[in-house]
Amino acid sequence: MNIIETLPAVRMLASKNGLVTCHLTDEKGDATDAKSTTLVIDDATELKDTFADWYKSSSEAPECVIIKGKAKIEIEPSKVVGRQRITGRVVIVTGGAQGFGAGIATELFEEGANIVVADLNEEVGMEMIDKLNGKGYSNKALFVKTDVSNPDSVENLINETTLHFGGLDVMISNAGILRAGGLDEMDPKTFDLMTKVNYAGYFYCAKYSSKVMKIQSQYSDDSYYMDILQINSKSGLKGSNRNFAYAGGKFGGIGLTQSFALELMPDRIKVNSICPGNFFDGLLWSNPENGLFVQYLKAGKVPGAKTIEDVKQFYENQVPAKRGCRVIDVVRAILYAIEQEYETGQAIPVTGGQEMLR
Ligand SMILES: NC(=O)c1ccc[n+]([C@@H]2O[C@H](COP(=O)([O-])OP(=O)(O)OC[C@H]3O[C@@H](n4cnc5c(N)ncnc54)[C@H](O)[C@@H]3O)[C@@H](O)[C@H]2O)c1
Numbered sequence: 001m002n003i004i005e006t007l008p009a010v011r012m013l014a015s016k017n018g019l020v021t022c023h024l025t026d027e028k029g030d031a032t033d034a035k036s037t038t039l040v041i042d043d044a045t046e047l048k049d050t051f052a053d054w055y056k057s058s059s060e061a062p063e064c065v066i067i068k069g070k071a072k073i074e075i076e077p078s079k080v081v082g083r084q085r086i087t088g089r090v091v092i093v094t095g096g097a098q099g100f101g102a103g104i105a106t107e108l109f110e111e112g113a114n115i116v117v118a119d120l121n122e123e124v125g126m127e128m129i130d131k132l133n134g135k136g137y138s139n140k141a142l143f144v145k146t147d148v149s150n151p152d153s154v155e156n157l158i159n160e161t162t163l164h165f166g167g168l169d170v171m172i173s174n175a176g177i178l179r180a181g182g183l184d185e186m187d188p189k190t191f192d193l194m195t196k197v198n199y200a201g202y203f204y205c206a207k208y209s210s211k212v213m214k215i216q217s218q219y220s221d222d223s224y225y226m227d228i229l230q231i232n233s234k235s236g237l238k239g240s241n242r243n244f245a246y247a248g249g250k251f252g253g254i255g256l257t258q259s260f261a262l263e264l265m266p267d268r269i270k271v272n273s274i275c276p277g278n279f280f281d282g283l284l285w286s287n288p289e290n291g292l293f294v295q296y297l298k299a300g301k302v303p304g305a306k307t308i309e310d311v312k313q314f315y316e317n318q319v320p321a322k323r324g325c326r327v328i329d330v331v332r333a334i335l336y337a338i339e340q341e342y343e344t345g346q347a348i349p350v351t352g353g354q355e356m357l358r
Helices: 003-013 044-057 099-110 122-133 151-165 188-219 244-267 292-298 308-316 327-339
Strands: 020-024 038-041 064-067 071-077 090-094 114-119 141-145 170-173 226-231 269-276 347-350
Touching: 003 020, 003 044, 003 071, 003 151, 003 188, 020 151, 038 044, 090 099, 090 151, 090 188, 099 114, 099 122, 099 226, 099 327, 114 122, 114 151, 122 141, 141 151, 151 188, 170 188, 188 226, 188 244, 188 269, 226 244, 226 327, 244 269, 269 327, 292 308, 327 347
Parallel strands: 038 064, 090 114, 090 170, 114 141, 170 226, 226 269, 269 347
Antiparallel strands: 020 071, 064 071
């Protein structure tokens, strides 16, 4: 077993329910001065037996694990604060520097999760985690520069997360891009880029995160579930005029979700898509320079509209709930999917009634 395989196993054995983080230290596993709270292991392949022996004489998990001559791993229990709903969980949010992703990362951090913000935008991503870590909570945030359209970059994200926190419980594949256009305007290069980010990116996230999760499932008990969640869209449930590159990738994402769900349920990994309606408060719509409201006003797309507010109202009126989707609506769906053990392979609409399943 290499260290990326060993850490998730130690994390599960040291807590039985993932409520610890494990950090690999720089020390190379010198056991000469090991304390009574340290578990010394000759070889990583003997982890299960050695932990079983430890629990025969102690009800507490070790504070440290030394794998002789190889590694020293420190174990830190997570502190439950108030009524937090996912304390101690390790959660990756791709595209977590901005928009829905930043909102999801912030809300889940408040719910006690350790958060990994994985984004192309290093500057904003670093600001984001500084803000979270500045709150002084016991849970922590990490930034890993990631391009979800590159499989090596996603594999590196999973390795960095494992080395830092000891494992991974929830992968939120949120990073996505939108370049609208009909058949006459859409060039093959833009189509390929959107497909790579929105569709293949989700495959890479599921491929590499499930590796770590499968190890965790081998070393945890039957009540321990993990989640892969894709932030999809209402455009993944219904075609979108002059926006086929986006809708096609999102429809494909639901096919991946259903198929991954069938493959991964035996490892207690649930896979679900969340399908939000339009996020009118986000930059895509509300950017004062080039947001969709400004673009649609200039293009006269909404008959009779004279102001941005007129355009906004026109779109809000198409939603039975009379407003756009907010971060908190998406977060509630995420928490539902995580807490609900008996749900996998679903596309959960969060559209204020604008899109309904049939
Ligand atoms: N905005 C909406 O109205 C809306 C509605 C439904 C669903 N969604 C979905 O929600 C998700 C987030 O959308 P948003 O509107 O918050 O987007 P956004 O543009 O505000 O933010 C996207 C983030 O992803 C990052 N990103 C872009 N390409 C990346 C890549 N290749 N690798 C890593 N990070 C990358 C960006 O740097 C940015 O931080 C997307 O999947 C989108 O399809 C958005």
